[in-house]
Amino acid sequence: MRTTADQLRDVLDHWQSGTGPLYQQLADAIVQLAEAGSLEHGTRLPSERALATSLHLSRNTVTAAYQRLRDDEWLDVRPGAAPRLGSRARGLDGMSHQERFSKILPGAQVPLVGLSSACPGPAPVVSEAFADPGLLLDGAPTVGTGYAALGDPDLVAAIVERLRLQGVPARPEEVVVTSGGQQALWLAVTGVASAGGPVAMESVTYPGVFDAVASAGARTLALPMGPDGLDVAASVKLLRAARPGAAYVTTFHNPTGTAITEADAVRLAEMASACGTTLIDDRITGELALTGRPSRPLASLGTGASVVTIGGLSKIFWGGMRIGWLHANATLAAQLRQRKAAMDLGSPAFLQRLARVFLEDHYDSTLAWRIASMRESLDATVDALKEFAPEWEFRMPDGGPCLWVKVPGANADRFAARAADAGVPVAPGSAFEVVPGGGASRFRLPFYLTPEEMRLGVKVLAEQAP
Known part of the structure; x- marks a missing residue:
């Protein structure tokens, strides 16, 4: 298990120069980990002597950092006891995920x-399709049992083609058809997060992810954000320090509408690869670019990172078009496909057939x-x-x-x-x-x-x- 000193060492090793005295950098590193949730309320910190030895710092530096944290009410200190993170490090509570x-x-x-x-x-094509489904489906809208529990093969092929156009080297066995992006997100998080471990995500994020994290028995870890979106430099440091099993990111970011550059996306993915972190790339709104070109999927960047890509039709065609998908490695996809089928016997075959036509002819x-x-x-x-x-x-x-x-x-x-x-x-x-x-x-x-x-x-x- 990684100790507090291990996490602080990783943050300090990658700290940018010119950020103030060393004791302030150490205090800031502890605050960063506490705000992100990597160090929780009540966590016992090392003694001044032990931390100085572990980080190869002078004891005066650690003493000054701890004093700064005491002054700012980040530490609870009792005579004869090791300092602990105080109430300012307490995460969100009082609001259920529901x-x-x-x-x-x-x-x-x-x-x-x-x-x-x-x-x-x-969208107009959706209204036309529901007014007379037979026109788009070239025949009766109801076929067979109405089940397509493991995904309509023609729809899967259309999704694979769409992913390949976006640069993702997808294969049919790597795709899971879901009942919208929310279910894809829940399957992805619960499929890759570990019980008790952290799931990293932007410090403000889509509310639908919290229930998935709780269902996995995991905990949230906040990636820092600035005025223009995700602070990639700080997030890379935090990933290296905390080494979460999964990191959830959105494109374009929900709710701020920001996007990171391709160079920053590569940096983030490379660090995730180095840390063994699976990236969950939520691209439900990823094609809705208002300026410039859409960002490339993380799975298309060739970094070697493990990526689960989430997509769907609801944000482009209609909120009621509850057809989504996820792309992952074939082993994980097979597991999640069976879990999905066990949950609800698959997305309605009728909607899957319409989705295939929308993707192929009207996207x-x-x-x-x-x-x-x-x-x-x-x-x-x-x-x-x-x-x-x-x-x-x-x-x-x-x-x-x-x-x-x-x-x-x-x-x-x-x-x-x-x-x-x-x-x-x-x-x-x-x-x-x-x-x-x-x-x-x-x-x-x-x-x-x-x-x-x-x-x-x-x-x-x-x-x-x-």
Whole structure:
């Protein structure tokens, strides 16, 4: 088992120069590991003498670092006892995984403008398909038993072709068809995470991952984020220090809409490979690029990293199109395929047949239509924000369907409660936090709706601000 000193040594070995005195670097390294969850509340730290010996530092350096941590209330110190991480290192509690996920789900009442869920309405081809399925399916929509428990072979072939176009060297036996991206995520996390071990993820992230981590008996480990998304340099250090069994990342990032560069993606994947960490690359929104080209899948970068790639149709075609997939090595895919079949006897064969047609004949045109519609709605949303709430802060997204909006001075949960009462429910930042405070004063604002609906929604939200 890796000790606290081992983790600190890895962080310090890769610390950038020019970050302040050595005692401050040591204190910062302990805070970084504590904030990320790698060192938990109550963890006993080595004595000053033992840590100085282990890290080849002077005892005065360790003494000064510990004193700094005491002054900032990171350490609990009792006479004659080793220091322990204090209450500031306590992770999120008081919110169940179900409560967290419920904050992004639509409520029972039909809202004036529903903005809690980042799910789109149907694309034109979806509406046409459900009006007369036989036209797209070249015959009766109901065939055989209606089961395709292990995945319709024609759909699997279409998924393989789509992955290969994205640079992933996929084979049919490496693909698992799922009931949407959420099930793919749950299967992936519970399939690769270890009980008691950490699963690394961005410090604000998609709420659906927390239940999967809990189901695996694992714990969360927060990868640092900055104003422009994932802090790859700091994340690489943390991976090396904590060596988690799995790391979950999203493209484009949910909820901030940020993306990392290809060079940073390579750095992250190479470190994951070196640490034996399986990367779970959630690309449910990965094709929805608003600026430039979509980021390449991590599995296409040739780094040798173990990668599970998640994809699906819900963010492009329709939220109700509950067909997703994951790509992994053949052994893991076979295990997860059987688990999936045992859970629900497979995704409906009818939807799988439609999905195959959508992928083969309508993917590129529908993707282009969806992005154009999103850009129109984003423009209207930004104009409305400037008019009705000019003090609110946000970064223009690189891709994906959401803005990550800060309402200065607001309590995110109270703001979300007032918004719901006014008929415009939104997901508060607390639903996305891995580290307490990561979503402070923020809410997620999806812009899938029409420009007119987005303008009305922003106007009502602005009226609820403090």
